[in-house]
Amino acid sequence: QVTLRESGPALVKPTQTLTLTCTFSGFSLSTSGMCVSWIRQPPGKALEWLALIDWDDDKYYSTSLKTRLTISKDTSKNQVVLTMTNMDPVDTATYYCARFSSPNGMDVWGQGTTVTVSS
Amino acid sequence: EIVLTQSPGTLSLSPGERATLSCRASQSVSSSYLAWYQQKPGQAPRLLIYGASSRATGIPDRFSGSGSGTDFTLTISRLEPEDFAVYYCQQYGSSPTFGQGTKVEIK
Numbered sequence: 001q002v003t004l005r006e007s008g009p010a011l012v013k014p015t016q017t018l019t020l021t022c023t024f025s026g027f028s029l030s031t032s033g034m035c036v037s038w039i040r041q042p043p044g045k046a047l048e049w050l051a052l053i054d055w056d057d058d059k060y061y062s063t064s065l066k067t068r069l070t071i072s073k074d075t076s077k078n079q080v081v082l083t084m085t086n087m088d089p090v091d092t093a094t095y096y097c098a099r100f101s102s103p104n105g106m107d108v109w110g111q112g113t114t115v116t117v118s119s
Numbered sequence: 120e121i122v123l124t125q126s127p128g129t130l131s132l133s134p135g136e137r138a139t140l141s142c143r144a145s146q147s148v149s150s151s152y153l154a155w156y157q158q159k160p161g162q163a164p165r166l167l168i169y170g171a172s173s174r175a176t177g178i179p180d181r182f183s184g185s186g187s188g189t190d191f192t193l194t195i196s197r198l199e200p201e202d203f204a205v206y207y208c209q210q211y212g213s214s215p216t217f218g219q220g221t222k223v224e225i226k
Binding site: 037039049096102107111 | 120150152154156158163164165166169170175176207209211214215216217218219220
């Protein structure tokens with residue numbers, strides 16, 4: 001059974017750096033074609049793709065956020081970490097991680113973690 | 120970046136009716152790397168369709184996807200009570216992007 005779980009702080013202050021961890025099981029990020037992606041959703045708004053890391057350690061970022069994002073993986077721990085710098089109240093959202101493989105799309109999602117940015 | 124535009128924004132239908140949701144891309148989506156997701160309040164999105172027309176594991180056959188290039192459609196043949204939700208399209212041929220969503224509500 002494939003599962004993913006996001007963890008991180010529920011509250012961060014403006015200008016701080018957010019660090020989120022996605023811990024997964026049931027698949028290996030060493031397998032060719034396998035990827036993990038981060039997506040966020042502000043309250044009442046649409047989904048926004050943030051970043052992706054693949055089995056070969058290639059990394060891809062949202063054009064609009066790439067200067068603030070860093071994605072990395074620890075294959076031995078089955079974890080993917082996303083950092084976002086210079087947090088702002090508009091970054092308040094539920095953050096999801098999801099397994100991704102082409103051509104199968106994002107087929108399994110974590111339950112999400114809610115992050116509020118406020119002083 | 121490929122922009123996806125979904126229409127309509129809201130679809131008001133009754134159980135048993137047919138739902139047709141549209142997703143238009145600002146440029147051609149390579150290899151039909153187009154997916155549809157369903158999201159219910161308080162839940163994570165669920166993959167319904169990938170590759171424009173392939174149903175994900177466990178998805179009922181009342182859900183179908185079609186289209187290529189820049190125009191894609193999700194059809195729900197007969198709405199069940201549990202189908203009232205928000206639906207998002209996503210392209211993943213290049214840097215992934217999502218549409219803004221279509222809400223299917225009970226009329």
